[in-house]
Amino acid sequence: MSDKLSFLVFGAGSVGSVFGWRIQVGGGNVSVVCRSNYEAVKKSGLNINSDQHGKHIFTPNNVYSSAKEAVANGEEYDYVLVCTKVLPSYGDPAVALKPIIKSNKTSIILIQNGIGIEEPYAREFPGNPVIPAAAFLDSKQLKDGTIEHGNHARLTFGLYTDGVLERDEEYKKCGESALKAFDKILISGSVGSTIEEHLQRSRWFKLIFNASLNPISVLSGQYSANELVKNPGTRELVKKAMIEIIKAGEAVTGGPLDDKVPGSDLPDQFVKYTETRTTTIIPSMLQDYMNKKPMEHEVILKIPIEKAKAAGVEVPILETLYELLVMNEKKNLQ
């Protein structure tokens, strides 16, 4: 038996593939569960063209087509990296992991967008460390099994301790050591790694972009993020939506969303960053909309709206975007 740590990447799309690859490079035993790209990955692995690391083929230790298959030979993983889209309206997301999680040994790392994503896992697997992460990288699956990656990859993560259940000392102890081992292997694989106590702040920080430019790119009639921040009217709208998210995030998490930049300066920073980008940024919701796929509006808008209101923050722009988005999706998926 190998003394390597074992990882299962659940959802080997553009994000899961890059992190899985770097973890393998860093010394992990990395298997993947694929859905739409299974045939391609099984046959030829993942072809990754990375600005940061050059052209490589990432050959996972095993390629599976389902959770069940991934444990058919009695495997038990140290870490499951959940990299799928979060669509709670289609059912409890944690159910998909049920075949995989056999004991408290396995840590569940959620590399996903949105807010409130941990609760279903904490409910379903109360003894397993749940580790939400905020990923910062540019990556794109050009076609099944072919990934383009930009010049950086960073992961900020922390142990989920709040939520529906009381977390005991044992949970925290296991969790802390899982964080450390994960941090170590990421660093070995040249991924920027940060263990963050206030992880929810990082998640709300990511939401500043995701809950504003994502829905507006769809609802404005399909414009790129670059176009939206160039046009004065939508630039202001984007900034106003960002202010709602920042105020909500600060109230919900009880602190600033960024250590260095004050909340009031963040919208300008995000908008200017987007403006100076030379590549066209098609937000993920617009990609999904154009591909007639469900969008992640529940964890990116609905749950944040609920949490904002519970914390006493009004978010009328986000509410408007959410309701319009749901109706558009209904027609789009017909």
Place this chain on the structure above:
Amino acid sequence: MSDKLSFLVFGAGSVGSVFGWRIQVGGGNVSVVCRSNYEAVKKSGLNINSDQHGKHIFTPNNVYSSAKEAVANGEEYDYVLVCTKVLPSYGDPAVALKPIIKSNKTSIILIQNGIGIEEPYAREFPGNPVIPAAAFLDSKQLKDGTIEHGNHARLTFGLYTDGVLERDEEYKKCGESALKAFDKILISGSVGSTIEEHLQRSRWFKLIFNASLNPISVLSGQYSANELVKNPGTRELVKKAMIEIIKAGEAVTGGPLDDKVPGSDLPDQFVKYTETRTTTIIPSMLQDYMNKKPMEHEVILKIPIEKAKAAGVEVPILETLYELLVMNEKKNLQ
């Protein structure tokens, strides 16, 4: 020379045709300026199928294809009824009337949606009574020259006295007598007629529907008003948008928008009225959008938003709808 009052309906679409017809029945001499439906109306008049009055052919005294043609024989009208769409982004709307207005004799009646529509006319024709009106009727042009009309037609109107210029006694005196003569002929033509001192309140009242259901019907992905109020999420959004309009209208006009129903009850009343309608209501903006025509977002959203903010009322939902609508139109008209 006839001693009948003379009317020129500028824009004989579904609204202008019904009022022009009833004014002729009421004893007026009614000519029309047509655009897209000129050939049909010139040849066969306007075929109106009215639930209220039965089937009739309205044959205008004269049918013209332009403002210039309408005054080619030296005509001077007592009233010009402006029934065109209001699209200030395409240029000053008052300019179109320049050939028609020769002296202060002519009153300008604006049967149009939105807020702030009087200002261009008051600026261009400072001596002519400007009479904004709020029309309440169901009517639709099925094809060029063929109009369907429901079971009622009501016009609320008043003299425009605020705005960019000081209004002197002479203006008010002329205006008052123009209002009275207009009221009389409407009543003779079986149109519900109300001279309203606080006319701006009636205009904001109409806006409760127009600035909420109109843009939301486009931005939600093309749903009828009936569908929007049936779906719980958009029903709430529509009501929240209505609350913004009501608060803004009350602040701008300095009084309640309805004499009987308090502002806080109006959203429910509008929504319930829409819900119980058995016919499908396609708001005018959605009709325009589907026909790839410009929408009246300036007078229905932009100017009301500016006036709301000047009166200290925040309208984040309306601002969101406006910016999204402008971007959608840009793409739609490409």
